[in-house]
Amino acid sequence: MKRAHRKTHLILWLILGPAIFAIIALAVLQRPAAPINHALPGPLIEEAS
């Protein structure tokens, strides 16, 4: 890769790497004790349960 692309690539990963780590950590910490799917449309959850 050209020097400019290598630089962009590195900067991008220095931002994305910690962001990926943070989102996984937050998602695991926020995980409900009894996981349910809040994000799916409400009527479907009610129907399923």
Added chain:
Amino acid sequence: MSHDYKSVQWTPFKKRFDLWMLGGIAMYLVGFISITYLTQPDGDSFTPIQALMRATGTLAFLLLTFILCIGPLARITDRFKPFLYNRRHLGVTTFLIALVHAALVVLWYHGFADINPLVSVFISNPRYDSLSGFPFEVLGVGALLIMFLMAATSHDFWNANLGPGFWKALHMGVYVAYALLIAHIALGAIQFEKSPIYVVLLASGGTIVAALHIATGLASFGGAKKPEQDGWLIVARTGEMEDGRAKIIKPQSGEAIAVFLDGDKISAVSNVCRHQGGPLGEGKIVDGCITCPWHGFQYRMEDGQSPPPFTEKIATYATRIVDGTIYVNPEPNAPGTPQAPSHIGATT
């Protein structure tokens, strides 16, 4: 490497690779669905559509994780070079699998809504202020759109028309797509799947990809050579060169230089392939030509030009051998300029 338009640039090797790939995908899907049914806890009842949805979703994530590991791993070991050569087919296939996953989700969860199913994806869950209830499907849509852009412009036609620089910058969007995919799974499946295997897969995949890219990115800026008094750079002792292979030299400014040994001849060219910026110095000499490890683009050692009918040109560099030490002049010649090689054993 092709000088005319072909919809798919298949070679016998690529055809074999694609057959293996399709076989592996079929085995994964059948295996995943079978295991889902066999290990299903009492009280749960998966439909075949839901099982296929999970199978395609996990497969798309695993394939994209593997694709993003290929580049850095190919720098560490030659074993990954064949995957590098076939990465585009793997990428387009991953997009198609993700598309099947998305289509199943839209049909299954939004297809029976009173509003347009595609609109329903965006408005059925407005909890954008919640982490565990975040509308994670929107993040998946974002990743899918980027992957579509990648797949649609993956052909060399677009590389040639957009220009290698812009094309490369555009295709770095796949990293953003991967981050969106991680967020899609973290705020989706991780919030409602009971099995810890999803957490383990996501955390290990994201960590491995990020660590590999950051490590190889940092390494690519290290090891710049200081010039000698006359401005030339030391490459290596002649005995340290491997026939048909190159040493990559990084000047303090400008692009890296690939110094090749072919028999007793030493020649130096730019390390950057004209096609997609592939690292020529990690390739080898095939049929007398320097061959890019990414897609097989070739250049003659003596002038940096692709053999006819191809027209690509890269910069050449002057070399010399003094007392068994190879030197290269970091000032590039114009692309395609003939440059006489240095001969090992010849008097300098």
